[in-house]
Amino acid sequence: VAKRALKPTVGGPTASTRGRAPAKTGDDRSALFDEEFLKKLEHLALVARKTFTGALRAERRTKKVGAGIEFADHRKYAAGDDFRYLDWNVYGRLDRLLLRLFEEEEDLHIYILVDCSTSMRIGQPLKLHYAMQVAAALCYIGLANLDRVGIVPFSDRLHDRLAPARGKRRIFKVFEFLRSVEVGGVTNLAGCMDKFVHREKRRGLAVVISDFYDPRGFEAGINELRYNKFEPFVLQVYDEREASPTLHGDLTIVDCETGEAKEITVSRSLLEAYKAEHARYCAELDAFCTARAIPYFRTTTALPFDELVLRIFREGGFLR
Amino acid sequence: MTLLAPIPLATIALVAAVLGGLTVVAYILKMRRRRFEVPFSTLWQRVLREKDATSLWKHLRRLLSLLLALFILALLLFAATEPRLGQADPDARSVVIILDTSASMKTRDEGKRTRMEVALERARELLDAMGGGDHAMLLRMDGQTTPLSRFVDDMPALRRLLRDVAPSDTPADLRRALTAAADALHGRHNPMIVLIGDGAYDEETLAAAVWDRPGDDRLDAIDLSGIDVRYLPVGKTAENVGIVAFNVRRYIANKMSYEVFIEIENFGNEIASRKLVLYSGDNPIDVRRLELAPGERLRQIYPDLSGGDDHRLRAELERDSATPGDAEVRDAFPLDDVAWALLPERKRQDVLLVTRDNLYLEGAMLVYDNVRVDKLTPDEYDREAKAGALPPYTAVVFDGHAPATLPPEPTHLMYFDAKGPAAPFRRVRSVRGPRVTEVDPDHPVTRWLVMNDVNFDEVDVLEVDRKRGEVVLARSVRDPIMAAKRDGGRKIVACGFSLAGTDLMMRVAFPLLLVNTLDWFASDDADLITTYRTGTRVLVPMDATAEVAEAEVRAPGGAASRAPLVDGRATFYAAEVGIHTVVARAGGQVLGEMMLAANLASPSESDIEPSSELNLGGRTLSAPEGFSVTRRQALWSYLVLAALALLAVEWLTYHRRVTV
Secondary structure (H helix, E strand, O other), X not given: OOEEEOOOOOOOOOOOOOOOOOOOOOOOOOOOOOHHHXXXXXXXXXXXXXXXXXXXXXXXXXXEEEEEEEEEEEEEOOOOOOHHHEOHHHHHHHOOOEEEEEEEEEOOEEEEEEEOOHHHHOOOOOHHHHHHHHHHHHHHHHHHOOOEEEEEEEOOOEOOOEEEEOOHHHHHHHHHHHHOOOOOOOOOHHHHHHXXXXXXXXXXXXXXXXXXXXXXXXXXXXXXXXXXXXXXXXEEEXXXXXXXXXXXXXXXXXXXXXXXXXXXXXXXXXXXHHXXXXXXXXXXXXXXXXXXXXXXXXXXXXXXXXXXXXXXHHHOOOOO | OEEOOOOOHHHHHHHHHHHHHHXXXXXXXXXXXXXXXXXXXXXXXXXXXXXXXXXXXXHHHHHHHHHHHHHHHHHHHHHHOOEEEOOOOOOOXXXXXXXXXXXXXXXXXXXXXXXXXXXXXXXXHHHXXXXXXXXXXXXXXXXXXXXXXXXXXXXXXXXXXXXXXXXXXXXXXXXHHHHHHHHHHOOOOOEXXXXXXXXXXXXXXXHHEEOOHHHOOOOOOEEOOOOEEEEEEOOOOOOOEEEEEEEEXXXXXXXXXEEEEEEEEEOOOOOEEEEEEEEEOOEEEEXXXXXXXXXXXXXXXXXXXXXXXXXXXXXXXXXXXXXXXXXXXXXXXXXXXXXXXXXXXXXXXXXXXXXXXXXHHHHHHOOOOOEEEEEEOHHHHHXXXXXXXXXXXXXXXXXXXXXXXXXXXXXXXXXXXXXXXXXXXXXXXXXXXXXXXXXXXXXXXOOOOOOOOOXXXXXXXXXXXXXXXXXXXXXXXXXXXXXXXXXXXXXXXXXXXXXXXXXXXXOOHHHHHHHHHHHHHOOOOOOEOOOEEOOOEEEEEOOOOOOOOEEEEEOOOOOEXXXXXXXXXXXXXXXXXXXXXXXXXXXXXXXXXXXXXEEOOOHXXXXXXXXXXXXXXXXXXXXXXXXXXXXXXXXXXXXXXHHHHHHHHHHHHHHOOOOO
8 A cells, every 4th residue: 555645856835935825826727738747757657667567458357257368277077168268187186167267358447536526626736637637647657557547526525527548649539628627516425425426337546636624634535436436546636735824814714615614813823733633534535545555645736736646657547 | 200391281281182082082983884695694603693793792893993092192291291200400501502603613722623623522412411401402603593493301412403503704793693582581490691702792782781671771682681691712823814805806997907905904913924816717916915913904006907808806925835745735714815806807798889080989999999980971871771781780870960870789878969750758848058957877877977067958858768768868847858778688778968069078977978888788897796794694786687586696616596686676694605606587588697706805704812701791600510410300201102002002903803
């Protein structure tokens, strides 16, 4: 199980932005997937292939037995079985009709669930943009490895999805899809995951990219994936100033999703308490995932997305 | 503790009530808070749930903050009452120290310190001797009176002001200084004036002071009733010889020559030998050795001087020592050893006479030695004027001819008997055998002109329009027969009579009329440039500056100032000895420039003999005695400091969220 709380190695809050509210800036996604981004993806795909050659081909051994080439087991012959798979050597030695079973190989299904709630529209850069870039990068690597990759945006409901498909050329559809994803609504992780598992018949890897700011808690949502035989992969994205805001004075804080307002007077001790609370919340998510052998990564938006993706691959948390 | 209460206590109480009320209201009012959007308020709520346990402290610290603000306000208002430790001194005085900074204070007694330096030391001693309850004000006295401070009890601050005090080049105006001091002391407790100076003041002012106003109804009296006036004398030397008058003028008949008038006086008690050197620019043009008896005033006239190219003249007095250079050339008071005067500059003129052989006219032109005369007949003139072949002339005199083609501006024009459509003034009618009854004595053309005995055969009456700036120079009863006007850049003089029909040429008035006219054309009508005295307001006539509101004055020391121009006259205060330059500009173009000389020329200032006693209004002034010292500590500064310290604490605690 890989769990890493990634600290920014480049970027980070600058002096000019320090002290300001986490910016809820314009959601302009036109320049999100530019040529530079594509170059980075190529590089990431190459590095990923070099690192995981052999172990991470598109071929995935499943628990199903069928028409593969690798021997798995024997079973008694039953009427109607294909004679070609009868083990004649065993019949010669033991006089029993046994059928040779092979491990069936199939494509891996990767579902990338991107949180598109209102809280993701906060940060500099927007957490949503960061999440989309990471999602696109993971998509590209998956597509390059001949996996079937689909994208499922969610907030308080499941938004229109990009159906799983394979082939590198699909990446442009992915970009187009991400650019047009509708954003807004409160986070309802449990409800969305419930709908997701019932909608997707094929099980596979479910990468959840979110800030996990769900007033109802994150546990039910992740468990929903686990209980329905998906392999959850948790990627928590947050803005540095969410974790350690530099506020002062008398303020009215307003929840950007629920609109709930609260008057506070920010003191140093209050800020310290808040930072500790935020850290505790992240630690809870971390502990939850660790206890259930779920890969968990935490990152700030200050960390370049390609560095994050490489880190994920180096840690071996994405594909096993 | 005593409260000086410069602001009435009732006012302070009112201010306290208003500001206190506003402070309380400000704390009661709920301030509009900044809105801050957070992505997940649940985390904040969790934190606040824990913090809400301490809400009692929150209320308390709000109250503490209010009390702190009210306390700061109370401290500031208390400081405004000027509280002091110690009792109020009933003998505390209000003292105006008049510092004589007139020219005589530049005297260097016995070759050591100047009187000004000694006077400043006396002033410092006086300030040091003042008690804690005394208030003092510094007044600087020269040609003007300048207050250097208001009434304060901060003696170190007044001492600092004394550092910048320097003597001027102007005589002392004691009347103005005493009047200003008396006005400043009006209504103050135990008023006192201390005059620190050398006593070089005019007797008239000293006699004008009155000590009991109801008994004296003179308008020029200086009312010092109820004021204790003291005098601190400075100075030792009495020996001084100074120039008290210096002027120069050109001769009217021969403007290339000039004469100089210098008046020198020995103010000392011994016979003085001096060398009087007259300079034109930097070139000495005359040296005289003089010996003056004590109190002797010597007038020196230098007639028929013509040397030197510079129009700036300077007279210098030097000690007549046997070996020049080994002794100090100046005496104890060098300011009156140098005097300046200006000579009106002469401008060479090219004049064209358009006449049919008028010998009188040509002969009269010979009077004017700075003029070059050409002559043309009217026909020749018309021919050359049409051909544009006329060389540029300063002025053209038309004798019985009024041509249609005139020389280009700024050639000035003078007409005799101008008839026809091109005449400068329209002819109204003719008068036979008139007498000149009125001549404008103020106009430069008709200045000094006597024409009442001039006979005329016939004259034309001219139409003069005053609204267009045309002026009448001479009248016969009410009829204008001579007139002048400006036409753009040129000046025009017209005489309504023919030179063939008058005996004017036989009179002195004729050459004078021509000379005056040519001088007016050349703006060179001054034969005497007045030498001004420092310490007076100077009125300088500036030609052709009606549309300019301000002139620039450059003092001899190089300092520039502005002088208002009213009715073509610039007015400014001459504070320095030397040559001042007044320039009137419009849009960067120099319209007029005038130089003028200012000299001390004040016998009362040059008489540097110090008076150990001063008799003011019949009362001999004595030196001030020692001031009684009372210890009173002003508290307002500490209170303000305390208020500032509390503000700093409030600021610090506010930003650390200890207070609200």
